[in-house]
Amino acid sequence: MLRDQRAQSRRRLDQRFSRHGNLSELAPPTQGWIRTLRDALGMTSGDLARRMGVHQSRVPAIERGEREQTIKIDTLARAADAMNCDLVYVLVPRTGLDEMVADQALRRAIKHLRNVTAHSRLEDQEVTPDELEAQIADLAAEFRQRRDLWRTAHDNRR
Structure with a gap:
């Protein structure tokens, strides 16, 4: 909800x-x-x-x-x-908010899967480019729903 x-x-x-x-x-x-x-x-x-x-x-x-x-x-x-003016205070997003969330989720998914892919190569378990693309899309969809979407690896060390 x-x-x-x-x-x-x-x-x-x-x-x-x-x-x-x-x-x-x-x-x-x-x-x-x-x-x-x-x-x-x-x-x-x-x-x-x-x-x-x-x-x-x-x-x-x-x-x-x-x-x-x-x-x-x-x-x-x-x-x-x-000066008989109103102060209007606004933060103006550079892109749409949904787009920002989707982009951040994609970045997180790619970063996460880079690490997984590197370990897979070491174990001779490489995935095809199509499989990797599907994994990125699935993981990005998952990240979009997470509360820690904007958290960095540095934040997790605390």
């Missing part, structure tokens, strides 16, 4: 992302969103500082923090609010 819920959740999220187009195209401007919007609004750093309740000398540091991706989310939200 939980597996079905995860798959449904992935599909709902994929649909939600697809309704908004390519969100990754909204990369921040070179100067950052704060500076770009502040300039477009004709707002000085002093104006923004007053509206945020900080000293004027903090504004360049806040803008630099955004450009360098070291700004705290709450500070970014306060700057957005001070």
Whole structure:
């Protein structure tokens, strides 16, 4: 049941992302969103500082923090609010979520079967390419359902 819920959740999220187009195209401007919007609004750093309740000398540091991706989310939200904007925080998957799960399962299956195949060769029990392909597909389907899909060999040593 939980597996079905995860798959449904992935599909709902994929649909939600697809309704908004390519969100990754909204990369921040070179100067950052704060500076770009502040300039477009004709707002000085002093104006923004007053509206945020900080000293004027903090504004360049806040803008630099955004450009360098070291700004705290709450500070970014306060700057957005001070400019009558909403902060929209989203992680945009590079591919569909189902595709990510399938790719990870395939990688895990291939890695696992490489080890098995190496041992089989040592024991003169090689499999044909067709058999290997079928084994990879079966194992990938199994891995897709496992809770430890994203766990690495390093994680298992703990």
